[in-house]
Amino acid sequence: MASESLILFFITAVVLVGSALIFSNLVPPKSANPAKFEPYECGIETYGETWLQYTVGYYIFAILFLIFDVEAVFLFPWATIVRETGMTAFIEILIFFTILGLGLLYAWKKHALKWE
């Protein structure tokens, strides 16, 4: 099959979830109870806002991820042609990894990898 058929898998998934949701909205019995629609936390009514500023630690890792993932995207085409390019590929990746390793070392020394 050609790659356009990818849309088929998209449609199949939408049909599966959609039809199940429609079925579950129509068929099962329903009972109204205001407490049912409260957040499921501790039993008592929820206290304070949920959508608020969140620990910055997660965002630091997200930024680090961004850098290293872009680097991984560069590596994919490089990896397919290592055999043809020969030793040049190895030296180039050595330089690339040195820069990258320095970056990782910098983040490490700055305690960006430490969870607080």
Added chain:
Amino acid sequence: MAFDIYDFTSLTSSIHEGLATFLPPVGVLVAEWLLVGISVLLFVAVFGLILVYLERKVCALFQQRLGPMRVGKWGLLQTVADFIKLLMKELITPNKADKFLYNLAPFIVIIVTFMAIAAIPFAKGLQAIDFDIGVLYVSAVASLGVIGILLAGWSSNNKYSLIGAMRSGAQIISYELSVGLSLITMIILAGSMQISEIIQAQSTGWFIFTGHIPAIIAFIVFLIAGTAETNRGPFDLAEAESELTAGFHTEYSGIKFAFFFLAEYVNLFIVSAMATVLFLGGWMPFHVGSFEGFNAVMDFVPPIFWFFGKVMFVIFVIMWFKWTFPRLRIDQILTLEWKYLLPINLLNILLMTLIVLMGWHF
């Protein structure tokens, strides 16, 4: 060749030609889409149910219990009964939730798993779409699942869900790196990203045997990172039951919860299938050097059994992790990835490049 009898290409092309005799080209396309769509749907549903049953049985095995035994012979129908029960439950949308995003999240997690399955090779010729960037495609699509998890956790307007989603997001994107880099290690050895070519390159020996030491290191890293990617095993703190109720899907009920559950198990299958393709030779039979007789016997086993046998083995190992190791804390998880797996992976890529260029691999 001995295993040409098991080549599915002739079967699919004969179906294609048979349809073309009495249908216009558009009709052929629609009929084929229907066939593939229904078979994928059936595969996901049935395999998901089997995996849930297997998980409970493996868990029981490790804890010296029997596991589900009541519904059907050896409890075989237990997951079917669970599924029907979940389908017949009322769907609840919390008052304070962001209704649109809350309902969108299950769609995203399921769409992602289906699109990843499009590139999984079940046997020779039994692969829906053979991209020339297959490995990159699978890792790219599979990593989109984290969006569904983040949406689910955030839109529920529940503190447990939010904490679970944030942990899961940090964890999945971190281990995404290790998965990607260990895939790159194997692409260097294979010299191609096309899944059928990678498998073909392993006809003389699986990469885990021919790839020397770096292949083994990459396999171990891939297993650890893959377990973390699927939110399983010792890395399941996104839904740490004892502290977060059920993590990001606390507010989901009935069939919506079932979809998150199903997506988790299908992702487990996708990770195991990728491990099988890249390290264990996909559907290639096991061959030992020049033992002609032994190799012929191995060729006799259909590739689809080889594929599922290896996938089941990897799935069992990942389940083994889950029921053996205690859950890690979030700082331990991030330390493991950024201070151990990432540097190991970068060095491993260099080692693999050197071995490939020097021709030291077998």
